[in-house]
Amino acid sequence: MIQINLLPKELRRSEPTPWPKLLALLASLIVILSVGLIMIYYRFNVLPTVLLERDSTKEEMQGLQERAKEADELEKEIKDFEMREKTILEIRRDRWLWAKKLDQIVDIVPAYIQLESLSVKETQGRRRNQDMGPTIEMDCLSKSADERNIAKFRRRIINSPLWEDINDMPEWPYALEYVDDKPVLKFKAVLVLWAKGAKKTTRTARR
DSSP, X not given: OOOOOOSOGGGXXXXXXXXXXXXXXXXXXXXXXXXXXXXXXXXXXXXXXXXXXXXXXXXXXXXXXXHHHHHHHHHXXXXXXXHHHHHHHHHHHHHHHHHHHHHHHHHHSOTTEEEEEEEEXXXXXXXXXXXXXXXXXXXXXXXXXXXXXXXXXXXXXXXXXXXXXEEEOOOOOEEEEEETTEEEEEEEEEEEEEOTTOOOOOOOOOO
């Protein structure tokens, strides 16, 4: 038997929702609610803990950076102190060595040579011979016009213990002068010492 519903569509009785569609809708609502609950839990429970741990870690890192900076500064101060201490020790040692060396030079000067002045010049720049150290210059006066006095003074240096510390002894040019109407020879004695740490070798002196 055929039935025809002549009522308008808006007045007709709606058909019940199919069960599969209803179950899918219910599952969607459950998922949405679960996600919302998880987000609320994360926002009010997990997130504050994470932020607190982050801030604590940040403060700890800042503290470690400050300690590291203090350690670096302390290490720099220690190195500076060690450098100053090393410099002071070298200065003291050099002073003692130079005092001993100058005493040796003064003892070598014979009675017929008058030592007017003595100076020490440190090595300036790079020399061709890297074994050359400081230079000792002595303004001297031979008490007579005898050139042999200068030669004897050179041989006296060569035969002394000081010769082991001398790298080079160049020629000593001299000039004839008069002191109280007496002829004398004025000359500059130059001694080039070995550089620190240089390997000393045998050499021939220019007599």
